[in-house]
Amino acid sequence: NAGVTQTPKFRVLKTGQSMTLLCAQDMNHEYMYWYRQDPGMGLRLIHYSVGEGTTAKGEVPDGYNVSRLKKQNFLLGLESAAPSQTSVYFCASSSISYEQYFGPGTRLTVT
Amino acid sequence: GQSLEQPSEVTAVEGAIVQINCTYQTSGFYGLSWYQQHDGGAPTFLSYNGLDGLEETGRFSSFLSRSDSYGYLLLQELQMKDSASYFCAVAPPASKIIFGSGTRLSIRP
Numbered sequence: 001n002a003g004v005t006q007t008p009k010f011r012v013l014k015t016g017q018s019m020t021l022l023c024a025q026d027m028n029h030e031y032m033y034w035y036r037q038d039p040g041m042g043l044r045l046i047h048y049s050v051g052e053g054t055t056a057k058g059e060v061p062d063g064y065n066v067s068r069l070k071k072q073n074f075l076l077g078l079e080s081a082a083p084s085q086t087s088v089y090f091c092a093s094s095s096i097s098y099e100q101y102f103g104p105g106t107r108l109t110v111t
Numbered sequence: 112g113q114s115l116e117q118p119s120e121v122t123a124v125e126g127a128i129v130q131i132n133c134t135y136q137t138s139g140f141y142g143l144s145w146y147q148q149h150d151g152g153a154p155t156f157l158s159y160n161g162l163d164g165l166e167e168t169g170r171f172s173s174f175l176s177r178s179d180s181y182g183y184l185l186l187q188e189l190q191m192k193d194s195a196s197y198f199c200a201v202a203p204p205a206s207k208i209i210f211g212s213g214t215r216l217s218i219r220p
Contacts, residue, residue, distance in 0.1 A: 042212040098202030102153040
């Protein structure tokens with residue numbers, strides 16, 4: 001079992017560029033989440049999904065979009081990147097909300 | 112809404128015991144989870160308290176008092192590898208959880 005994987009691991013974007021982060025899980029979990037973590041800070045929820053075909057907004061959804069077309073995949077899109085979106089992005093999945101399994105993270109820099 | 116408070120930093124000595132506190136304000140009762148995150152790594156789940164009392168998992172224990180909106184994580188026989196950030200999180204059923212801002216634990220030899 002690979003658990004939760006994230007692609008890519010690192011990325012540098014210029015302001016205004018777009019990109020998609022891919023999260024995949026092989027644990028058959030219903031719930032999937034996208035978080036961002038800024039230096040010395042906690043995790044802030046961007047969007048989440050409680051099942052295939054469903055998505056919902058978290059604490060900081062502005063500037064991001066998500067899709068969950070397949071149960072095992074959860075995509076996070078940045079349509080027009082801004083320097084404020086420089087962060088580490090973590091994906092997580094769970095069968096129960098309180099026990100989440102995290103991917104290794106994507107380190108994104110927007111210049 | 113929900114908010115959680117935990118100390119930003121705690122320092123302890125190798126082999127000792129340390130307690131990391133978490134107080135929360137929520138609009139209803141939610142269980143309390145704890146996660147560990149090493150520098151440069153991903154958070155990993157440590158424990159969950161759905162009911163009042165103490166849950167023990169090896170050297171780590173977690174406690175919840177719903178009447179006091181308070182919980183703590185207790186780490187015993189501290190090892191250098193326990194140096195990490197620890198996050199409490201409020202866990203409503205069937206959806207998202209809200210994380211505290213984290214406590215950075217530094218361990219001295």
